[in-house]
Amino acid sequence: MKEFELIKHFFSEQVIKRKDVVLGIGDDCAIVSPAERQNIAITTDTLVAGVHFPHETSARAIGHKSIAVNLSDLAAMGAEPSWISLAITMPEVDLKWIEDFCLGVFELCEYYNVQLIGGDTTQGPLSITVTAQGLVPINKHLTRSGAKAGDWIYVTGEVGDAALALKHILHEVNVAPEYRESVQNSLDFPTPRILAGQALRGYASAAIDLSDGIISDLGHLCSASKVGANIVLDHLPISKALQATVGMEKAFEMALTGGDDYELLFTVSEDNKVGIETALANSSNAITCIGQINRSEKITTTLNRKAVAIKTKSFEHFSSTKE
C-alpha cells in the first residue's frame, strides 16, 4: 500500500470537524484560524517503542498514550486542546495495527474536541511524534516559574500506579488480580488533566505535568522558580493497589520517582488555597496537598513530621535501562 493511500484512508476518517480548521489533512499544510484574544500553546513529544512503552503494548494504548502525553503538557499550561499533528514511523504497514492505533488516537481526540490536522507516515522502527496545540487566553497561561516560598504543592489524582504496572510487566512485582486492570490502565491509558488545568488558571502560581516522577518534575518547577520544596510523604495520594503490592516505604519511593503518571503538580499561594479547592471540588479531579514550597533550593521529604532520606533517581530517557 502506498504511503499516500495509507494516510488518506486511516487518518482522514476522523469524525470531528472544528470550525477553526480552514483546511485539514490533504494539502501541503493545514490551515487554522485561531480565535482572537487567544494565544497558542504548542508541545511536541516522541514515544519510542521499547523506551517509552513496552514492545508488547497494544496499538490502541499506543495511540491513546501518544495523544495523552501531549494533551497533558497542554493541561499543565491551562490550555484548551485544539489541533494535533501526528508523525508515525512504523516498520511495516499492518492494517489491523493501524486501525487499532487510530481508535486510541481518535477516541481521545473526540472526547477533547481535538482535530487531527496533518502528519507524516514513514518506514522505520516504531515511533510516534505528536505536536499538539491548544488555545489559552492572552496572559492566562500557567508556567513552571511562578512558585513562591510558602505556596502549597498539590497533585491531581494518584501517583505511582504507572510505575507499578511497568514493574508488573517486567516481573519485578506481582500485582494482585483484582488490581491489575486499573493499574495497567494507569500506564496504558493515562487521562490528561485538561479540565483541572483550565480550572487552575488564575489560581495556581506554577504548574507542571508529571511525566518523569514527582522528584524530577517538582525539581524542574523549583529550578524554574528558583525555590525549594518539602514533600510530606504521609500525604502522598497512593493507591490501595500500590500500597498492597509493595508496602508503604517502597510505595513512597515509587510515587516520588516513578514516571508516566501524567497527573498535574501545581503550587497555590495561601490566599488561593480555599479558592482552588472550591474550584476543583465539583470536578472529577481529586487534588491532594502534598507539601510546601520554601527558599531552600532543594527538595526534602518528611514522614511523621521528621526528615527522611529518599532515593532521588528519577526516570531519564538516556540513562534508563533499555533492551
Place this chain on the structure above:
Amino acid sequence: MKEFELIKHFFSEQVIKRKDVVLGIGDDCAIVSPAERQNIAITTDTLVAGVHFPHETSARAIGHKSIAVNLSDLAAMGAEPSWISLAITMPEVDLKWIEDFCLGVFELCEYYNVQLIGGDTTQGPLSITVTAQGLVPINKHLTRSGAKAGDWIYVTGEVGDAALALKHILHEVNVAPEYRESVQNSLDFPTPRILAGQALRGYASAAIDLSDGIISDLGHLCSASKVGANIVLDHLPISKALQATVGMEKAFEMALTGGDDYELLFTVSEDNKVGIETALANSSNAITCIGQINRSEKITTTLNRKAVAIKTKSFEHFSSTKE
C-alpha cells in the same frame, strides 16, 4: 548527559527571538501570540536515516534538510514561516554531531526568521520530525485544488539534480568533478522557495512543493483539482550537470520522477501569466512554464509537439529500496 541538559544546552542557544513568541523552550509548552487577521499554516515531516537521506549525510546537511523540507511545505501554501518544533531520535549522544546538526538547523531558521520553540530528544534509530508553522493572511493561502483547464504549469528553479546526486552516491552514475558540489548541494541543502510562495498569493490557482517528483506531485495537484495536465518535455528546466551526466532522455525521466527537488510547482490562469512573470522577475527565483492543465484527468508528456510515453514510477517511501 541527561536528556534535559542536552536539550537545554544545544537547542536553547538560538539567536533569534521573535516578538510573537511569548514563551520559548523550557516549559511544558511554548506560547505564541499570532498576529491578528493571519491564519496559521501547519506542516509535519519526518526524515528517517537510510530512507530520506543516505546514512553518510553530514549532520549539518541533515539539520538543514529537516527544516528545509518543512519550510518548503509552508512555501507551497504562500505562508511566512514563524515557529518550529523539532523532535529528534538519535542512537547516542554525540556532541559534535549535535553541534553540526544545530548549525544546519539554526542557519536556515535565522535566515528565514523562524524560531525554534520546542521539541523532544529521545534515544533510538536516527530520525527527525519537524513541525513548522507559518502565517498567511486570512483567505490568501494557496492550495492544490484550484487548478483549472487552460491554466499554465510552472516550476521554480531546476529539477532532477537531487536525484542525480543520489545516483552518484549510489555509484549508479559518475558526475563530473566540476558539477559535483552544486549537484550534492541540491540534495543536501535544498532551498525552500519561501519568497516565491508568498509572491504567488493572488496569482497562482494552485501550488504544491516537489518532494516526490513532478509526475507524482503534479498528480496530487491534478487529483485535488480534478483536472489533467500535459508536460512539454522540451521546456523542463534541466541543469547542464544532469544533461551532461545522463543524456537528454534520461534527464527528462529523472526530472519527472526524481524526488527531493523542493521546488514549487504551481498553476496560473492565462490572465495572470504576465502578472506572475513580472512579480517573480525581480526575485532570485527563476520560473519556467512547463505545460498546461487540461480536462483529461491524466498526465501526458510531449516532445517536439509529439506525444511520448514516460516511465511514471515516482518515489514512494514504502516502495522504495532500502537497506
